[in-house]
Amino acid sequence: xxxxxxxxxxxxxxxxxxxxxxxxxxxxxxxxxxxxxxxxxxxxxxxxxxxxxxxxxxxxxxxxxxxxxxxxxxxxxxxxxxxxxxxxxxxxxxxxxxxxxxxxxxxxxxxxxxxxxxxxxxxxxxxxxxxxxxxxxxxxxxxxxxxxxxxxxxxxxxxxxxxxxxxxxxxxxxxxxxxxxxxxxxxxxxxxxxxxxxxxxxxxxxxxxxxxxxxxxxxxxxxxxxxxxxxxxxxxxxxxxxxxxxxxxxxxxxxxxxxxxxxxxxxxxxxxxxxxxxxxxxxxxxxxxxxxxxxxxxxxxxxxxxxxxxxxxxxxxxxxxxxxxxxxxxxxxxxxxxxxxxxxxxxxxxxxxxxxxxxxxxxxxxxxxxxxxxxxxxxxxxxxxxxxxxxxxxxxxxxxxxxxxxxxxxxxxxxxxxxxxxxxxxxxxxxxxxxxxxxxxxxxxxxxxxxxxxxxxxxxxxxxxxxxxxxxxxxxxxxxxxxxxxxxxxxxxxxxxxxxxxxxxxxxxxxxxxxxxxxxxxxxxxxxxxxxxxxxxxxxxxxxxxxxxxxxxxxxxxxxxxxxxxxxxxxxx
Amino acid sequence: xxxxxxxxxxxxxxxxxxxxxxxxxxxxxxxxxxxxxxxxxxxxxxxxxxxxxxxxxxxxxxxxxxxxxxxxxxxxxxxxxxxxxxxxxxxxxxxxxxxxxxxxxxxxxxxxxxxxxxxxxxxxxxxxxxxxxxxxxxxxxxxxxxxxxxxxx
Numbered sequence: 117x118x119x120x121x122x123x124x125x126x127x128x129x130x131x132x133x134x135x136x137x138x139x140x141x142x143x144x145x146x147x148x149x150x151x152x153x154x155x156x157x158x159x160x161x162x163x164x165x166x167x168x169x170x171x172x173x174x175x176x177x178x179x180x181x182x183x184x185x186x187x188x189x190x191x192x193x194x195x196x197x198x199x200x201x202x203x204x205x206x207x208x209x210x211x212x213x214x215x216x217x218x219x220x221x222x223x224x225x226x227x228x229x230x231x232x233x234x235x236x237x238x239x240x241x242x243x244x245x246x247x248x249x250x251x252x253x254x255x256x257x258x259x260x261x262x263x264x265x266x267x268x269x270x271x272x273x274x275x276x277x278x279x280x281x282x283x284x285x286x287x288x289x290x291x292x293x294x295x296x297x298x299x300x301x302x303x304x305x306x307x308x309x310x311x312x313x314x315x316x317x318x319x320x321x322x323x324x325x326x327x328x329x330x331x332x333x334x335x336x337x338x339x340x341x342x343x344x345x346x347x348x349x350x351x352x353x354x355x356x357x358x359x360x361x362x363x364x365x366x367x368x369x370x371x372x373x374x375x376x377x378x379x380x381x382x383x384x385x386x387x388x389x390x391x392x393x394x395x396x397x398x399x400x401x402x403x404x405x406x407x408x409x410x411x412x413x414x415x416x417x418x419x420x421x422x423x424x425x426x427x428x429x430x431x432x433x434x435x436x437x438x439x440x441x442x443x444x445x446x447x448x449x450x451x452x453x454x455x456x457x458x459x460x461x462x463x464x465x466x467x468x469x470x471x472x473x474x475x476x477x478x479x480x481x482x483x484x485x486x487x488x489x490x491x492x493x494x495x496x497x498x499x500x501x502x503x504x505x506x507x508x509x510x511x512x513x514x515x516x517x518x519x520x521x522x523x524x525x526x527x528x529x530x531x532x533x534x535x536x537x538x539x540x541x542x543x544x545x546x547x548x549x550x551x552x553x554x555x556x557x558x559x560x561x562x563x564x565x566x567x568x569x570x571x572x573x574x575x576x577x578x579x580x581x582x583x584x585x586x587x588x589x590x591x592x593x594x595x596x597x598x599x600x601x602x603x604x605x606x607x608x609x610x611x612x613x614x615x616x617x618x619x620x621x622x623x624x625x626x627x628x629x630x631x632x633x634x635x636x637x638x639x640x641x642x643x644x645x646x647x648x649x650x651x652x653x654x655x656x657x658x659x660x661x662x663x664x665x666x667x668x669x670x671x672x673x674x675x676x677x678x679x680x681x682x683x684x685x686x687x688x689x
Numbered sequence: 690x691x692x693x694x695x696x697x698x699x700x701x702x703x704x705x706x707x708x709x710x711x712x713x714x715x716x717x718x719x720x721x722x723x724x725x726x727x728x729x730x731x732x733x734x735x736x737x738x739x740x741x742x743x744x745x746x747x748x749x750x751x752x753x754x755x756x757x758x759x760x761x762x763x764x765x766x767x768x769x770x771x772x773x774x775x776x777x778x779x780x781x782x783x784x785x786x787x788x789x790x791x792x793x794x795x796x797x798x799x800x801x802x803x804x805x806x807x808x809x810x811x812x813x814x815x816x817x818x819x820x821x822x823x824x825x826x827x828x829x830x831x832x833x834x835x836x837x838x839x840x841x842x
Contacts, residue, residue, distance in 0.1 A: 144771065146738045146778040153723050153731060190770060216774040238716045238777045 133248030134159040141171040141187040141199065142214070147237065151186070151244075158245050168194035175207050179322055182209060183251045186235075189215040189222065197229045204230040205368055206323060210250040214239065228375055230368070258360050321361045330354060331365060693836030700827045704841040707824065712817055716780030721840055733828075736821050739779050743814050746772045750807050754800065765803060766795035772810070783813045 138160045142148045148164050155162040163182070165171040168191050175182060185203050189196035200211045213226040216237040226234040232250040235243055323331070334351035335343050345363035352362070707713045717732075724731040749768045753761055773788035787810045794802030828838050 144742065144775055144778065146735055146742055146775050149735055149738060150720065150723070150778055153728065156727075157723065188774075190767070190774070216777050217770070237774055238719075238780070240719070 133251070136160045136248050136251060137163070137181065137183045138247070139163045139165060139171060139174060139182045139185045141165045141168055141185065141191070141196075143167070143188065143191045143193075147188070147214075151239070154239070154241055154244050157241065160244075167191070168196070168199045171199065172202055175203060175209070176322075179207065182207075184210045184212065184247060186212045186214060186247070189213050189217070189226070197225060200226070200229045200231055201372075205372070208254075208321070208323075208364060208368075210254050212247060212250065230371065258364055321357065321365075323365060327352075327354065327357075328365075331362070331369075335366075335369070693831060693834045696827060696831045696834060697836055697839050700824070700831060701839055701841055703824055703827060707820055708841070711782050711786075712820055714780040714782045716777065718780075718841065720779060721838075733825055735779055736825070739775055739781070740814075740818055742775050743772065743784075746775070747807070747811055747814065750803075750810075754803055754807060760798075760800055760803075762795045762798045762803075766792060769795060769806075781813075781817055784810060784817060787813055 136158075138155050140148060140151050140155065140162060142151065142164075143166050145166065148166060152162050152164050163174065165174060168187070171185070171187070175185070187196050187199055191199075196213060196215075200213065203209050203211050210232040211230065212233045212235060213231040214235045214237055215222060218236045223234045232253070233247070321327075330352045331348060334348040337351055338344075338347050343366065345359045345366055348366065349357060349359050349362045704713075708717075720732050720735055728734075746768045750765050750772075753765045753768070769788050769791045773785055773792070776782075776784040776788060787806055791803065791806035791810060794806055831838055
């Protein structure tokens, strides 16, 4: 693998687009070599990667280290679309998809997931020569997103930048002035690296969990319909964040949510289809949800994914159960709009058939077991073990077994310890988790992704033992909260890896369940929101808002339900 | 110099025939153009990577198709798809064409059809490998004789 220089933001000394820093991700070694050569011929700076999670690692480690990502669609450790999503949401980089398959549906999917271009293999030099346009375009659009006068001024700068373009100094010019201006306007730059004024790169905001929580919280408070970057920014109260940062993140958030809605519709029909397949097959993970779905009675509006502002639905759910998961489960349920909701409901029914685990967790257990069944890959990591797991993991090949064998050992005791720690003590872990989150999301996830259907039972049992241990050790509310936060990180980790949709969805519900189990009422005035996950207010009577946001974050970022569901189905076709 | 000329002519003719018979397409020419002083063995290296990958994928397919208890056609299809992508990287047209047919059989879950395609793909791959090795040998001979490799358009 060819590495670019080790510094952070590397100013390009040559005229743009020369020196464009490209990250190429492709599991095909032949293509990787060819693309590297081709990109070098374009005078670009190339880094190659054959694994998606490795790519995510690289991107997270060097947050401003790349200008554009080119990725193949079909990769063994992570679906290219998944990677695309991650990169778009976390790093806000333009991503180009590649494939030998040029089917319209695939291309459409790429665009839906946010790809700025879709190239068909074999790729020609001239196509690669032009990829700089996507970097340029993004820059311009980000500038345009600014609503304030400052934004207007930036645009003015951009316009003058246009004049300079022919000199090839455009980017530097624009970034210099606007970058400087932004720096003057902002007080702090906590999470993002400061690009020095002469750098040609605008510092990228990394949307950490924490930051995204604030974002979602603000969106919720305002009301999704009335939301706007300025309002969000004001509510978020993050000094160094700019309106343009918020605006572009909001755009992506909206795209993501609308895509989920579409997929939930697809999923509905899918669920109908799957009805017939059920229980006689072996109890591999994927069958869990199907089975569960079968058991869904027909009328509760269960809309984890039901996006469309369903006020009525939300209200219905509210009416159904005031935060009592069990209550909801037993109530008659409507045809779920998405597997997510289905999962929650069905976990209870599915419980008996699925795993033997510590029933002291009650509803949580159901959800957890269901989670394991839902995932196309087994839950591999104890929820709170994120930092350890990440460090333990090999980045090379998929060593699921190895990873697993490491799990149980430190697990139970560690979790117990963590849970028993005081709030203050646990906090640093949370912070670590947060800071690690971005970095380690990849590796943990990527290894998760292989659909190992037949493996789950023992592994899951281990995980659940850990979870049980953790839960039982949770005494105080504070500890619980911390634990939940940790768990969220862990869950997020799992989700981030792109573990099948069902897992992600379930994990979200799982968290909800956990919250239920912990008697954390979730208070969520979410009726206004068009977010799918918000449609289970009943499930969460009053969770601390930020925790729920974390769930959302998780949900939003981490998977593509329809996709994984389809994979699921495909495996059993 | 006469030797070099002869060899070069041989090389050109052989290249042309490979293109004509559909073993290689324009992509191979592109690869040759990419080769430069920085990477003088670029084409040979790429070809080696391709052969390795090919063998691995063919083995995967064979194993998957051998499963008595039930062939995982999704897995076979995935391997075929990979092979298709790989073959497009060096311009292995005939291999790629077999892959296209192969995928239809996978979709139809037709084991017999898949096995036939597997045979075909293996055959095409071996043919191509031999021919490329001959071509590379010619290249070596030209270089050894002090000449340069002509680029065949």
